[in-house]
Amino acid sequence: xxxxxxxxxxxxxxxxxxxxxxxxxxxxxxxxxxxxxxxxxxxxxxx
Numbered sequence: 001x002x003x004x005x006x007x008x009x010x011x012x013x014x015x016x017x018x019x020x021x022x023x024x025x026x027x028x029x030x031x032x033x034x035x036x037x038x039x040x041x042x043x044x045x046x047x
Contacts, residue, residue, distance in 0.1 A: 004016070
């Protein structure tokens with residue numbers, strides 16, 4: 001927890017929030033990419 005407060009003090013609140021959101025979105029984008037790939041494979045099998 002101290003690391004978070006140190007980051008806020010050193011970098012500023014907007015930068016810390018931006019980094020946090022980018023890290024969170026990255027995982028969701030990976031999951032979305034995997035879902036699209038699986039859907040493509042399923043459509044290919046149907047055809």
